[in-house]
Amino acid sequence: MVVRFAGWSRFTLGLGVLLLFLALGEAVVRLLRLPVPGSVLGMVLLAEALRRGWVPLALVRPAAELLIRQMGFLFVPPGVALILYLDLLRAQWAVIVTASVVSTFAVLLAVGALQQRLEDRG
Amino acid sequence: MAERWGAAALTMALGVAATALAYFGARWLQRRSGWLLLNPTLVAIVVLIALLRAGGVEYERYHAGGRLISFWLAPAVVALGVPLYLQRAEIARRGRALLASILAGSVVGIGSGTLVAAALGASGEVVRSLAPRAVTTPIALGIAARVGGLPSLAAALVIATGILGAVLGPAVLRRLRVRSRTAVGLALGAAAHGMGTARAAELGEVEAAASGLAIGLMGVATAVLAPLLLALLTWLGWI
Numbered sequence: 001m002v003v004r005f006a007g008w009s010r011f012t013l014g015l016g017v018l019l020l021f022l023a024l025g026e027a028v029v030r031l032l033r034l035p036v037p038g039s040v041l042g043m044v045l046l047a048e049a050l051r052r053g054w055v056p057l058a059l060v061r062p063a064a065e066l067l068i069r070q071m072g073f074l075f076v077p078p079g080v081a082l083i084l085y086l087d088l089l090r091a092q093w094a095v096i097v098t099a100s101v102v103s104t105f106a107v108l109l110a111v112g113a114l115q116q117r118l119e120d121r122g
Numbered sequence: 123m124a125e126r127w128g129a130a131a132l133t134m135a136l137g138v139a140a141t142a143l144a145y146f147g148a149r150w151l152q153r154r155s156g157w158l159l160l161n162p163t164l165v166a167i168v169v170l171i172a173l174l175r176a177g178g179v180e181y182e183r184y185h186a187g188g189r190l191i192s193f194w195l196a197p198a199v200v201a202l203g204v205p206l207y208l209q210r211a212e213i214a215r216r217g218r219a220l221l222a223s224i225l226a227g228s229v230v231g232i233g234s235g236t237l238v239a240a241a242l243g244a245s246g247e248v249v250r251s252l253a254p255r256a257v258t259t260p261i262a263l264g265i266a267a268r269v270g271g272l273p274s275l276a277a278a279l280v281i282a283t284g285i286l287g288a289v290l291g292p293a294v295l296r297r298l299r300v301r302s303r304t305a306v307g308l309a310l311g312a313a314a315h316g317m318g319t320a321r322a323a324e325l326g327e328v329e330a331a332a333s334g335l336a337i338g339l340m341g342v343a344t345a346v347l348a349p350l351l352l353a354l355l356t357w358l359g360w361i
Contacts, residue, residue, distance in 0.1 A: 043202045
C-alpha cells in the first residue's frame with residue numbers, strides 16, 4: 001500500500017492508528033482477563049503489525065515520536081494527584097521515603113548491573 | 123446548558139494551560155540552567171501542587187483538565203511499539219539475559235521495599251502497599267488490592283518512585299558503570315516504569331525500546347511474584 005497522506009494528515013491518521021491499537025489491546029485484555037494493561041498489549045500488537053507489514057512504519061512514526069518525546073509532560077497530572085495523599089505520606093513519610101529510595105536504587109542496581117554483566121559475558 | 127458547558131470548558135482549559143505552562147516553563151529553565159535536577163516533570167508537579175494548595179483549588183477541578191493530558195499516556199505506551207519494532211533484532215539477541223534481569227529486578231523490587239519498611243516499623247498496610255512500587259500504575263493497583271495493601275497509597279508510591287528513578291536513574295547507572303544501552307533502558311523501565319521510559323526516550327531509541335519492554339515484563343513478573351513472595355516473607359515472620 002502506498003501511503004499518499006502527507007504532513008499533518010498523516011500525523012492525525014497515525015494518531016488514529018495508535019488509538020485503534022490501544023482499543024484492540026484493551027478489548028483483548030478484558031476478554032481474556034490478562035494481568036497486563038491494554039496499552040502494554042497494544043504496544044506488542046503494534047510492533048507485530050509493523051513487522052508483518054500490516055501497518056506502514058511511515059504512517060505511525062511521526063505521531064509515535066511526538067508522544068514518546070513528550071511523555072514527561074503527560075505524567076504531570078498523575079503526579080499532581082500526590083496532593084490527595086499528602087496527609088498519608090506525611091504520617092509515615094520517613095519510612096516511605098527510605099523504603100522507596102532504597103528499593104528504587106536496588107532495582108536499578110539489580111537490573112542494570114545484571115544485564116550489563118550478562119551482555120559482557122556473551 | 124450552554125453556560126454550564128462554558129464553565130466546564132473554562133475549567134478544563136485552565137487545567138491544561140496551567141500544566142503546559144508549568145512543564146514547558148520548567149523545561150526552558152532546565153535547558154537555560156543546565157541543571158539536571160530541575161526535571162521538568164518534577165518541577166511542574168511541585169509548582170502545581172503548591173498553586174492548588176495556595177489557591178484552595180480542589181484537586182477534582184484541576185483533574186477535569188489534567189485527565190485530558192494524562193489520557194495520552196496510554197497511546198504513548200502503545201507508541202513504544204515503534205522503537206520496539208525498530209530495535210527488535212537488538213532485543214531478540216539479548217532475550218534470555220533480558221528475562222533473567224527482569225526476574226531478578228522484580229524479586230528485588232518486591233523484597234527490598236517491604237523489608238526496609240517492615241524493619242523501620244511501618245504499618246502492615248504500608249508495607250504491603252510498597253510491594254508493587256516499581257510497576258506501572260494500572261498493574262500496581264490490582265496487585266496492591268490482592269496482597270492487602272492500600273491501592274490509593276500504592277498509586278502514590280508508584281508515582282513517587284517513577285519521579286525518583288527518572289531523575290536520579292541515569293546518574294546512578296553511570297556510577298554503577300552500566301554502559302550498555304539496552305541495560306540502561308531496561309533498568310530505567312524496571313525501576314521507574316513510564317516515567318523512567320520517558321527519561322530513557324531522551325537518551326535514545328534503543329533505550330526507549332528496552333524500557334518499554336521492561337514496563338510490560340516487570341508488570342507481569344511482579345503480578346505473579348508479589349503474592350507468593352509476600353506469603354513467604356509473612357510465613358518467615360520478616361514482615
